[in-house]
Amino acid sequence: MRSLLTITLLASLFISWSLPVVAAEVMVEKSSVETDDFDAAFDDDFNDFDDPPGGKARPLISDPLEGWNRGVFWVNDKFYFYLVKPVARGYRVVPRPVRRSIDNFFSNLATPVRAVNALLQFKIKDTGTELGRLLVNTTVGLAGLFDPAKSQLGWEKKQEDFGQTLGYYGVGSGWYLVLPIFGPSSARDGLGIIGDYFVIDPLNYVDLKRWEYFGIKSFDYVNSLSLDPDSYEGIKRDSLDPYLFIRAAYAQHRLAKINK
Amino acid sequence: MKRIFILLFLFCLFFSTSLWASSGPTLEIKKVVDAVLKVLNQPDLDYAGKRLKVSGMVQKFINIDSISQRTLGVHWKRASPEQQARFSRLFVQVLENTYLNRIEDYSGGTVEYINERVKEDKAIVDTVFVSDKLEVPVQYKMVLQQGVWQIYDVVIENVSLVRNYRSSYGDIVSSEGLEGLFVRLESKLAEPAGSGKKE
Numbered sequence: 001m002r003s004l005l006t007i008t009l010l011a012s013l014f015i016s017w018s019l020p021v022v023a024a025e026v027m028v029e030k031s032s033v034e035t036d037d038f039d040a041a042f043d044d045d046f047n048d049f050d051d052p053p054g055g056k057a058r059p060l061i062s063d064p065l066e067g068w069n070r071g072v073f074w075v076n077d078k079f080y081f082y083l084v085k086p087v088a089r090g091y092r093v094v095p096r097p098v099r100r101s102i103d104n105f106f107s108n109l110a111t112p113v114r115a116v117n118a119l120l121q122f123k124i125k126d127t128g129t130e131l132g133r134l135l136v137n138t139t140v141g142l143a144g145l146f147d148p149a150k151s152q153l154g155w156e157k158k159q160e161d162f163g164q165t166l167g168y169y170g171v172g173s174g175w176y177l178v179l180p181i182f183g184p185s186s187a188r189d190g191l192g193i194i195g196d197y198f199v200i201d202p203l204n205y206v207d208l209k210r211w212e213y214f215g216i217k218s219f220d221y222v223n224s225l226s227l228d229p230d231s232y233e234g235i236k237r238d239s240l241d242p243y244l245f246i247r248a249a250y251a252q253h254r255l256a257k258i259n260k
Numbered sequence: 261m262k263r264i265f266i267l268l269f270l271f272c273l274f275f276s277t278s279l280w281a282s283s284g285p286t287l288e289i290k291k292v293v294d295a296v297l298k299v300l301n302q303p304d305l306d307y308a309g310k311r312l313k314v315s316g317m318v319q320k321f322i323n324i325d326s327i328s329q330r331t332l333g334v335h336w337k338r339a340s341p342e343q344q345a346r347f348s349r350l351f352v353q354v355l356e357n358t359y360l361n362r363i364e365d366y367s368g369g370t371v372e373y374i375n376e377r378v379k380e381d382k383a384i385v386d387t388v389f390v391s392d393k394l395e396v397p398v399q400y401k402m403v404l405q406q407g408v409w410q411i412y413d414v415v416i417e418n419v420s421l422v423r424n425y426r427s428s429y430g431d432i433v434s435s436e437g438l439e440g441l442f443v444r445l446e447s448k449l450a451e452p453a454g455s456g457k458k459e
């Protein structure tokens with residue numbers, strides 16, 4: 001009986017290491033936030049100092065596919081500078097308020113993604129907020145072009161996605177993964193994107209031809225990029241190695257979102 | 261009886277002045293933010309002029325030793341005192357350049373002070389940068405040294421700058437060594453300021 005238990009334990013250990021996608025690592029960070037926010041915030045800074053047993057600091061996210069990831073990163077970079085950015089820049093002739101409204105419209109359309117994921121994490125209040133926002137912005141906000149739910153009622157958008165839902169259920173981030181076009185992601189969040197884009201997103205349930213679907217998605221992408229104050233350019237110029245910098249930022253950002 | 265009152269009065273006076281002198285963490289943040297925003301909001305000043313005026317302003321408010329130490333993390337202890345000093349010197353310049361390059365992106369906005377938590381010689385100040393385009397939560401982590409509150413980390417939208425630098429610099433040191441990191445820092449500093457961006 002005991003040997004059986006040991007084998008199961010070893011097997012599950014092996015699986016959790018080798019298959020990061022299904023690795024249901026218990027989030028240690030989660031509990032430390034609950035005990036004392038203040039101390040936890042500093043502990044991170046001060047404890048990291050001491051040499052860890054292995055002689056190497058624990059990485060924010062493991063990246064065994066770095067070579068491949070850097071390749072995709074390079075392609076995305078070229079794609080961004082030679083195609084997407086020029087288009088977005090040219091598109092900026094459209095007045096800002098109009099682009100803002102288009103962004104609001106797409107965001108409103110994607111409400112189900114946020115609402116479903118909030119519900120899956122039992123964030124009942126947030127689910128209510130999202131549904132309330134959908135109701136108010138679709139009607140008073142003229143099909144979502146405006147955001148009176150936030151400006152008039154103070155109902156903030158709740159950024160929830162399927163990657164965070166998986167994290168909520170204890171799925172660790174798994175390996176770092178740079179996806180074509182989507183950019184920085186992880187094994188878990190990549191699965192999340194599939195869930196959000198191809199299962200929950202209401203656009204899947206509209207009868208669209210493939211090129212129409214991609215047209216709409218590309219338009220959404222370029223429009224939202226036109227509103228971005230060139231943050232990628234800033235990172236690329238200022239950091240010694242943009243790949244490493246973005247990877248660290250992504251890992252921290254996702255962890256904080258899941259612990260929220 | 262009267263003497264006790266006078267004593268008490270004097271004591272209060274002393275106490276209040278000493279409180280003023282030590283100044284709180286939020287006050288320190290306000291000082292630097294107000295000073296920088298004052299320059300940035302000058303309509304007749306061009307980018308180069310603003311850059312010149314802001315440079316050096318921020319350095320006074322950050323704890324250079326502690327920010328450099330935390331950034332190098334495990335590699336700090338292994339470095340020689342000369343290497344530590346060299347790193348601090350280079351890193352502060354890179355930090356400042358990064359900050360100054362951001363000036364270009366600024367187009368109005370204010371800072372709201374949300375919360376301040378102090379525990380012994382450490383403090384966290386929560387602020388939000390608000391403009392018509394975006395709202396960004398910015399958290400300052402501070403440490404009290406020689407009676408002055410100094411910044412040792414800035415957390416923007418839950419991303420700690422120090423942890424980010426530690427992670428990426430740590431990788432560079434692991435593969436190229438400390439000297440490799442110095443070479444990279446120096447070549448970054450040699451790049452012309454405020455270039456590479458066109459709007």
